[in-house]
Each structure stands twice: as C-alpha cells, then as structure tokens.
C-alpha cells in the first residue's frame with residue numbers, strides 16, 4: 001500500500017530504481033555482506049544515473065526532485081542492501097544536502113557537482129571517540145591562524161570515511177561550532193582503521209585523524225560559529241531519510257517470510273495456516289505499514305519545517321524497532337533455515353540493529369519526542385487535537 005498518492009514522476013522513479021536494484025544490487029547483496037565489499041563502481045554508476053543528486057537543483061548537477069525522490073531511492077536500496085542504502089544516505093543526505101543547504105556559492109559550484117556525479121564520495125564527520133549522543137561535546141577544533149584555520153582532532157564511526165574524497169567536518173570554533181569542507185588530499189589528514197561490523201557490512205565505516213589541517217575561509221559551510229543549527233537541522237533530515245532504509249528492509253523480510261510460509265508444509269499443512277504463524281504475519285504487516293505511514297508523515301513535515309523533531313524522531317524510532325522485530329520474526333517463520341546464513345533474513349536482522357544506533361540512538365529519540373511533547377503541552381494543552389482534525 002502506498003501511504004499517499006504520488007505523481008507520475010515519482011512512480012516512474014520508483015520503477016526505475018526497482019529495476020536498477022533488481023539488476024545491479026540484489027545479485028551482489030550477499031557478496032557485499034560476506035566480503036564486507038563496498039561496490040564503489042556501482043556507487044559511481046548511481047551518480048551517472050542521477051540518484052546521488054536528486055535533491056540538488058540542475059544548475060549544480062542534480063535533478064531537483066527533492067526529499068521524496070531521495071526517500072524512494074533509500075527505500076528501494078534498503079530493500080536489497082541496507083548497507084548500500086546507508087552509504088547512499090551518508091553521501092547524499094548527510095554530506096551533500098548539508099553542503100548544498102548551508103554552503104556558499106563557491107562551495108555549491110566547486111564541490112556539489114562532483115558529489116552529484118559520483119566522481120567524489122562524501123562523508124559527514126560529527127562523532128568522536130569521546131562524543132556520540134552528546135555530539136556538541138566534540139573536541140575537534142579549528143584555530144584561526146591569520147588567513148586560514150588549522151583543524152586538529154579526530155572523528156570515528158564515520159560512514160564512507162575509508163573512501164571519501166570530501167569530508168564535511170564539524171569543529172569547535174570561537175565562538176560556537178563551524179562545519180568545514182576538508183578534502184582527503186589536504187595535508188594533515190590520516191584515515192584510521194576500517195571497522196569490522198556485525199551488520200551493514202560493505203558500508204565502509206572508519207576513523208579519521210586531523211593534525212593541523214590548513215583550511216581557508218572559503219571552506220566554511222554556513223556562517224562562522226553558527227554550526228549548531230546546521231548540526232541540528234542536518235540530524236533532523238537524516239532521521240527522516242534514513243527511516244526509509246528500514247521500511248525497505250522490512251518489506252524484504254516480510255516478502256521472504258510470506259514466500260516461505262506458503263511453501264513450507266508441516267503436518268501436511270502450509271505453515272501459513274497455523275494461527276501462531278498468522279499472528280506473526282499480521283503483526284509484521286501492521287508494523288511495516290505503520291512504519292511507512294509515519295515515515296511519509298515525517299517526510300511531509302520535513303518539506304515544510306526542517307526542525308520538526310517529533311515526526312522525524314517518531315518515524316525512525318518506530319521503523320527501526322519494527323525492522324528488528326520483522327526480521328527476527330521472519331527468521332522464526334523460517335525455522336532452522338532462517339538461522340542459516342544463506343537464508344538472507346539473518347543478514348536483515350544484523351543490518352536492522354544499526355537502525356537503533358546510527359542517526360542517534362533509540363534512547364535519544366525517545367528523549368527528543370518526550371521533551372517536544374511536554375514543550376508543546378505547556379504551550380497548548382489541546383495540541384494533540386490538531387492531529388484529530390485531519
């Protein structure tokens with residue numbers, strides 16, 4: 001079921017991404033996982049096909065279709081390979097969108113087209129060894145040295161870092177925080193280890209070290225010292241878009257479970273006839289559908305208000321928990337075979353777990369939702385009625 005009617009452009013886009021995924025991604029999804037293989041050529045091909053820059057206007061190398069297009073691509077990639085979808089999200093949403101939304105004309109002209117085409121791969125670098133959920137406790141700093149800045153510190157758990165050409169790096173400045181464009185060719189940058197993860201394998205995650213990296217003023221993203229808003233609005237958009245990885249993953253798990261339940265017979269009966277299996281299918285479906293509804297609601301909210309935290313946090317909170325639940329139940333429906341690596345559903349469960357950690361944790365999402373609810377309630381005790389009017 002589609003959460004809401006979509007126009008022809010987006011229908012065609014979804015069909016084309018489905019075709020691409022069927023031909024190019026599904027056949028290598030197991031390899032991506034088993035060999036921790038990042039298909040860099042395929043990633044560049046996604047640039048050639050216009051998928052990387054869907055939110056960017058044509059004059060800067062994109063197709064200007066907006067967040068709905070990005071969400072559709074995320075969802076379809078998430079269905080086939082959540083790890084490729086994660087790398088796509090880190091490149092297109094976390095890095096490219098932030099750069100375009102906040103960057104100067106120089107930045108838009110100089111860097112954005114290379115990220116849209118896939119010539120360059122991008123990362124967003126916020127997390128540090130000492131600051132994860134409490135991102136603003138970062139230690140990486142940019143010191144003013146005459147006409148330039150000198151950036152020192154380190155970042156960790158950064159998606160695409162082992163391959164990235166462009167790094168959007170948040171640093172402490174005086175005053176505030178400021179995002180800077182760093183290039184992998186800049187002096188003083190070292191890539192650290194690539195992490196060996198339980199899931200999302202193939203999406204390369206790594207460390208970065210900065211030792212007095214010299215950066216000019218033209219590489220400042222947004223207004224100097226005003227990076228906190230860039231961070232918070234970026235995180236909000238990231239929550240919404242990454243939600244779709246997990247709705248896609250859930251659909252795949254549901255399909256595999258349904259297929260198996262109609263093929264497998266026990267005691268002479270299709271297992272889909274057993275009420276306990278039917279209960280699982282019913283709950284899996286309900287959680288999948290509610291994930292999609294919340295995801296599209298959050299997407300609508302994002303288009304009108306970049307800081308609508310309730311919708312974004314609720315969408316990813318629910319979709320991530322649902323994906324884990326659905327993948328786990330898919331394994332249960334497949335019995336012993338579900339526990340075997342060839343089943344695919346075991347990968348889906350490992351990949352789904354990232355949903356409760358990346359883009360902020362489940363615990364932080366709950367905090368954000370509750371704080372916003374209380375704030376709204378204090379302003380207007382009837383605020384929940386707004387929703388009943390629709």
Ligand SMILES: Cc1cc2nc3c(=O)[nH]c(=O)nc-3n(C[C@H](O)[C@H](O)[C@H](O)COP(=O)(O)OP(=O)(O)OC[C@H]3O[C@@H](n4cnc5c(N)ncnc54)[C@H](O)[C@@H]3O)c2cc1C
Nearest residue numbers: 124125126127132133157158159357358359360361363364
């Ligand atoms: C595969 C992967 C890809 C990633 N990609 C990127 C990337 O591209 N860029 C980037 O910058 N970062 C990235 N991250 C980092 C990710 O954003 C952080 O892991 C996440 O924000 C949590 O931070 P942490 O790991 O330091 O955990 P911590 O913040 O140390 O949290 C540990 C535990 O304490 C809980 N906790 C912390 N604070 C609170 C609180 N106030 N109230 C209640 N509970 C709390 C957490 O919920 C968690 O359960 C990635 C991580 C992974 C695993």
